[in-house]
Amino acid sequence: MKVKLARDLLKANDVLAGGLRDRLGELGLLAVNLIGSPGSGKTTLLERTIGGLGARRVAVVEGDVATTLDAQRIERTGAAVVQVNTDGACHLDANMVTDAVTDLALEGVDYLFIENVGNLVCPAAWDLGEDLKVVVSSVAEGDEKPAKYPRVFREAQACVLNKTDLIPHVEFDAQRFTTEVRRLNPEAEVFLLSAREGSGIDKWLTWLETRLAAKRATR
């Protein structure tokens, strides 16, 4: 019964997510669902990305269990932002995002970033109508994370390995991490970068622009 209900909920979510994907598709924007552990650096990556995208118009849905701390940080970048407080729930779902985007003026927006609740497990199962799932992991978490939390690494189109500036201070084998991601998901792009310091960010921005152009070319 537990499994059945979970499946029913996921099925209802997928229907909603499909509708949302159609709507976002008509707008010609690229929707990116950022998934990662608490403290993997999703918000700092967003700040750096918004700055780096320059003239692009960006909107953000910030998912958190509690507080508006991250939304306040995004607001300071000038991007449009809506906060979703899940009130204890461990992931965003398509219903929450559908509701949140009604508060965003999406006409003319190029990128919609959805920062999921900090959690490497649950968000992987929930389709939010996004074009791309991106998993964010920090070197401080350890190089065995892809093996231990495989689902999100399998589902993502890209993996950002963040906080590379800390590599000299932790035990982390970047080769082991990358090899494991590729084993789980041969198609995934892997970006090694430091969102705080900015190193490696250019390749990530170029990839986003390529994906946006590809999406618009198929309209």
Add this chain to the structure above:
Amino acid sequence: MKVKLARDLLKANDVLAGGLRDRLGELGLLAVNLIGSPGSGKTTLLERTIGGLGARRVAVVEGDVATTLDAQRIERTGAAVVQVNTDGACHLDANMVTDAVTDLALEGVDYLFIENVGNLVCPAAWDLGEDLKVVVSSVAEGDEKPAKYPRVFREAQACVLNKTDLIPHVEFDAQRFTTEVRRLNPEAEVFLLSAREGSGIDKWLTWLETRLAAKRATR
């Protein structure tokens, strides 16, 4: 309906957890449920703790979504260990732990550590029959984590702030972190330590011994 079923499951879990708590109580051991994000350093803390407890007998239940990597590390310490693979589930529950401990010879054991799935959200809601919940957070995750994930900090009897050796390399205000933990949970003990380097571990070990003695004194 979603909420109702979640409540029913939690209620069934609480009944099972109560039975498990009675059974562990009769054995006179101290059961500790370790909860934290992926990469917060729970396994390294366990390795260091088992070493530091010297002659104490320790058993461990290792919870993971996939792999036996952590159980292999614990095995090398000489402690008895059982691995629970949740097959995608985001937390341990009392049923899993009840089943796992049947594979451990608990007579004469002093401490049972239960390392939960790496997740700062879901495990907080699930009673595992433990005496103590301990939340483990690393300085690399950022000092705002208690505010953003308040439930587990409210429920825990102690908070281990791990990886203090990284403080010079990250932006982290230990005062802000501690103040927020105390605001959420004035009774909680807070231990600043580096499980990797060993600094600060003594106070943590002393606290565990005090709690074990207190439990045995009430039998």
